[in-house]
Amino acid sequence: MTFASIIIQLLNGLAAAASLFLVSAGLSLIFGVTRIVNFAHGSLYMLGLYGAYSLIQLFGRTPLGFWGAVVLAAFVVGLVGVAIELLVLRRIYKAPELFQLLATFAVVLVIKDVALFVWGAEDLVGPRAPGLSMAVEIMGRRIPAYDLLLIAIGPVVLAALWLLLTCSRWGALVRAATQDREMVGALGVDQAKLFTSVFFVGSVLAGLGGALQIPREPANLELDLSVIADAFVVTVVGGLGSIGGAFLAAILIGVAKAFCIGIGTVHWFGVEIAFSKLTLVVEFLIMAIVLVVRPYGLLGKPPAVQRLAADPAPPLEVPSWTFALVWLAALVVVPLLADRYVTILLTDIFCFALFAVSLHFIMGPAGMVSFGHAAYFGLGAYAAGLLLKRAGLPMEAALLLAPLVAGAFAVVYGWFCVRLSGVYLAMLTLAFAQISWSIVFQWDSVTGGSNGVFGVWPAPWLAGKTAYYYLALALCGAAIALLWRVLFSPFGYALRAGRDSPLRAEAIGIDLRTFQWKAFILVGTLAGLAGAVYAFSKGSISPSTISIAQSTDGLIMVLLGGVETLTGPLAGAAIFTWLRDEVARRTEFWRAVMGLTILAIVLLFPQGLVGGLKALVGRWREARS
């Protein structure tokens, strides 16, 4: 690389960092004050981009039209953020944190379909900025003038935010609330107003980040999740709640990615490495390294005081044998009575039930929330497919070895993850899932890239839908029974103990990290089994089995059913899978229907479906006696 090309890549990286910084600063601000991990933040960015596209068409391609559209789009997105806060989040601030997360997932689904309805599925390419469409020559290379403007916008917004936070009363309140929310409430500050205003400012930043990208990137429906993943990485690398940290991290990651693209394909010792395809891997590797070296990010501080600690988890109840046997008997009889469609749907449900139960194991009793559980599901599916198609193993062998492959990845990922806790842990799991996804997506020659793997069919004796149904029931049922059994073993008790009080666990000689690591490996292996069973039931595997969407589906299943009961995830998986299937057959806009359903449930049953039903039954019994 010459000096000139280094400078050029540096400028490219800084230009890319601008939007990344804006969207991450908004996310960080909102998290700092409200303690809500807003998954819908990427959706707000996407709306900003689409909004700017439409408004420019409306206003005309003049400088005034362009900049007017960008600013108005950001403002409108700010109002959307306020609407989300007022209509949804305000009602559930007292609910457990995970439920707030579920609500933001639902908002993601709704916004995606609103965008689909308004703007259609095609990518929309915006105009270049009028008056800035020329290029400036720097060291013999041509750099778009707009990129230079973006480079300037980053520090300008940082300075503006800094002024706002340090010199205004509002800023003082935001900083105070970031440090100690309860104290600010106790001092008589109207928290509701503060939260709404913070949501407004955070959403404007996301909208602006999106709108400013209009000359550089086409508006498309995949942006919501890809941007939220990027923004998570930036906020976590910078330190949650730190605006300056977000700025630093955005530049670090923007520049690192630009250099990957700039380096292109190189040959080292006869091995061809395509750096341009490794941008995602590099981004998430930076995050993994930073989190292991500085667990709270570059400029972050240990989590703020939280006096109103969540209620302790209720004791786990053992599911009764009769309950299990009645269900098992019913499921054994089903294929004799029901049609092919029901058999196939139930086979899907078995796979997702195991997926959800394994996720519940790690996030409920073990207390480690995973945003990237699809990694193990997807890696299990791919391992099964590749062992069959590329390694030429018999189907039975591929099915049994695939979970071990997923488990092997869990050995590596888990080792890093158990070093963190809380939101940081969740973000790191997401990072590893994204690394897995990008490798699968970009390693065309082995994984089939975006097309996936085809012809992953079971052995002849399992080829019938009924035969496969029984196989899925047996494998998934046994795995679920195993996970439940482990929860009531000394090992499972140690995990629950560690979740309740890490301090006490350490004081009575428990090496918690090792227990948590083993738990990671166990659930990774069994989620891999779910993926492998799923792969052979579908006959093909696509990268979506590792996607963020798959991970959030799992979270929705667990949270919908209720994280505090063992049977909740089963109910959640069954209802979610069935509902999605039903709705998707009737409307293109199934996501919005699912999203609104979830929102309705969140607002009506803040303890999840099974928890809510139990509460209802309890009230009914009280009323009778």
Next chain:
Amino acid sequence: MTAALQVEGLHKAFGGVQAVADVSFAVEAGELLALIGPNGAGKSTCFNMLNGQLAPDAGIVRLDGRDIVGLRPRAIWRLGVGRTFQITATFASLSVRENVQMALYSHAGRLGSLLARFGAAFRPEAESLLDQVGMLDQAERPCGVLAYGDLKRVELAMALANQPRLLLMDEPTAGMAPKERVALMALAARLARAQKIAVLFTEHDMDVVFSQADRIIVLDRGQLIAGGRPADVRANPDVRAVYLGSGH
């Protein structure tokens, strides 16, 4: 004979503040030593260096003659140290009996088992410990719903499950009713003497301290200013100055 706990020249500074300076003392098996001093004297800092939570800047901590500086809390537990916390820490979703069983399982090194049923083993042992601290009648309640004073008893039972050589109790009676306080410490004293356990405790309640401790050491602004039998410490003019404020 070596003391159960021997502390020599313990130092700890936070920034420019010397929190603990050159503190040395020893506790014999079966003896109750109270560490007292006004707020901010360095008691908790001192405690946290003994149990592995904080690393001292200098000094030696010997348990039965073995240097334990630099060991993690869980390793110190393995060497036979039981602890109760200033702010209770128990497993809220587990029952009282299960909390004590956890400690028994850990003591026996049998927590790794994936398939055994937890409830089966150490049940009689857990119940006997709970009987000793007077918590048997509440054995099946989850710790999350217990009164504060009862949690302190559960902590004591968990510490005893380790068959400790040394018991570290950081303000064992804080948050309890006055009557309960003396009763709990009297219970700890009885068990310690019977089982030859060395006990080091900090305490603000002077009734508890002077009625239960065999010896008392007094910490002020990071330094030991007095030590000896309760009657001697009570009569010590430096101690009076610290507590009554006339010396400042």
